[in-house]
Amino acid sequence: MKVRDVLDMVECTVEAGTSGLDNEVKCGYASDLLSDVMAHARDGDIWVTVQAHENIIAVATLVGLAAIVVAGGVECQPEAARRADEEGIPLLRTRLPAFEVVGRLYAAGVRGRTGS
């Protein structure tokens, strides 16, 4: 599944990073703690969070994430959008709450990593 395939599924708008919309979504991760994402998310994960400041892009770049979904209708900060464009990380925004986003992704076959 590609990032562009989840857009309608989670009712999101693409705030920035359109050049990464063909990134392959391998698995998913949900957390609002940046160190937790750094430690446990992996290359190709789609990340669901309510954080929307510029530092989420640094985390996504370092981990090699496929995309970020900012849930719960949180407004993305302009600096985050600018960096997402620079790094080619799709920054998606939805009014749906995080639980619903994860549920829809899971129902479509996106799994969490359950090994260690």
Add this chain to the structure above:
Amino acid sequence: MRLECKVTGGDFQAAGEAAAKLKRTLRQVGIDAETARRAAIVAYEAEMNIVIHAFRGVLSVDISPERIEIVADDEGPGIPDIPLAMQEGYSTAPEHIREMGFGAGLGLPNMKRYSDEFHIESTVGRGTNVRMVINLPSKGSLT
């Protein structure tokens, strides 16, 4: 090869740049993705600790064919109780920083977990020095 980046306390805009630069460099010199990931994690956590807690610091990285050595040296308040600071979940970060998703008390534990050697020294009122080594899986991967 040596990389050095100045890190400024409180500068959340530039936060993560040093770690990102390190990861790019490691990939360019042919370090495998998993090792680059571990180096990026420990560098990011060290960089963020300076941004969150210290006044200023320097993140330096030495890359040799055998190992990557990452040193974070800061001028800051120092850590009075290192074993306590090493505990997962313990943090002294202020509330407004926690709201950004930092200060979860995972930074130092992540640095230790993802490095092969981890050394920390701190003097209260002066600053903290963290030195981490990540061994490279195969010798001669650098040219």
